Amino acid sequence: MNPCVTIDGRQIGRDQPPYVIAELSANHNGDLDQALKIIDAAVDAGADALKIQTYTADTLTIDSDAPDFQIKGGLWDGRTLYDLYQQAYTPWDWHETLFAHAKKRGITMFSSPFDNTAADLLDELGAPAFKIASFEVIDLPLIRYVAGKGKPMIISTGMADLDEIGEAVQAARKGGCEELVLLHCVSGYPAPAEDYKLATLADMEQRFGVPIGLSDHTLNNVSAIASVALGATVIEKHFTLDRNGGGPDDSFSLEPEGLRQLCRDARITWDAVGTVDYGLKSSERSNTVFRRSLYIVKDIPRGTMITKDNVRSIRPGYGLAPKHYDTVLGQRAKRDLKRGEPLTWDDVSG
Structure with a gap:
């Protein structure tokens, strides 16, 4: 079994080098120039793709101070959901500029839509693929709607159990998605390496018959590199110019040198894994x-x-x-x- 998908002309599968996605997320910190610089840095580091997130505070939640809407513990302790998303979102009027700059620099860009209107916007901008975030893996109507766009989909599986992953895959297939990638993920920010249980990768590939990869929230590249040896075809890491930049996601993101090392080492690992060969090597x-x-x-x-x-x-x-x-x-x-x-x-x- 060697399932394969194609995003923006780039094949993704075990017989191709790992597809490295730099996740911009909220690391623009509200500054369009910062976002453009992050795209440039991802290109310079050798990433295959740059991913953003498409939502507003109002498409994700409501403006409420009620206890249910307050964050307790972790990086964002004490904030309301609305306040966090209002700070972190990527303005929709930036999207056309970001996509144009990525095209100019020769790097693929796509995004995670968090509602139907976001999916419509991204489709209009010519996004070559869609990513479903871990927190949305249980939103089956959204998955079906996005699948209806007829483009490759990547679904992160953080927090999802086996049944929920199966339901998400079924929803994508029923919606019309023919090219699907699943990313094993732990939705901790940051996540400890021991939570990743990378043995899950092979099982996920066998169960669902799609290319598999890793959405890695650990603070270094060890888990990501190990995952390539275990069959991961896609690696996604949050990316920033400065971990001390003060943004919501900066502290657990890779800096440029870390992304450069990830791109290099993931491909070296893929070369080292290779195919079965008992013969004399060059x-x-x-x-x-x-x-x-x-x-x-x-x-x-x-x-x-x-x-x-x-x-x-x-x-x-x-x-x-x-x-x-x-x-x-x-x-x-x-x-x-x-x-x-x-x-x-x-x-x-x-």
């Missing part, structure tokens, strides 16, 4: 001469028997392979053999 060819082989260790006059005293298995490897040692013992030299000569079949009788 880097080994020059070293075959240092294997053991059969050599004359004492002069052997013509007609003299070959014995353990005059032939040994030693380095280098220009003589007969050591597996022939028992076969040549007891045979006779067909010519005078000198100490230090490799033994060949032409040198023995029989």
Whole structure:
């Protein structure tokens, strides 16, 4: 099984290098120039795609101070949902500028729509794919609506159990999605590596028959790199110019050097995993001469028997392979053999 999807002309699957997505999220901190600089930095780091989020505070929640709408604990403790989203959202009138700049810089851009109007906007802008965020994986009507746009979808599975993931996949398929990627995810900000249970990746791929990947909220790249060895075809990481920038997501995002290392190391890991191959590798060819082989260790006059005293298995490897040692013992030299000569079949009788 080698499922594959194509986003903006780039194939995504096990036989392709990992597809690295830099998540801009709220790291523009309300500054369009900052958002444009993040796109530039993602290009320079080697990312395949840049993802944004398309919502407003009013499309996500209501403006209320009631206890249900207050955040308790974590990075955003004490804030209301409306207040957080009002700070973090990417203004919709920026979208056309952001998409145009990404196109100019040669990087794919798409977004996570959080309601139908957001999906409509992104479709009008020509977004080549859609991402369903982990918190929306249970919003089956939204998934069906987005699937109806007929473009590839990526669904993050943070907090979702197996049944909920299955329902999301079914909704996407029923809505018309033909190209689907699932991202294993832990929706902690940041998330501890031990929560990721990367063994889930292979199981998810087998169960759902789609390319799988990792939405990684850990503070380093270890889990992401390990996931590539376990079959992840997509890696998504939050990305910022400065972890100390003060924005809602800055503190758990990669900085440019970290993203550069992720892009490099994920591809090196993919190369290292490769395919099943027991043959001689190109880097080994020059070293075959240092294997053991059969050599004359004492002069052997013509007609003299070959014995353990005059032939040994030693380095280098220009003589007969050591597996022939028992076969040549007891045979006779067909010519005078000198100490230090490799033994060949032409040198023995029989």
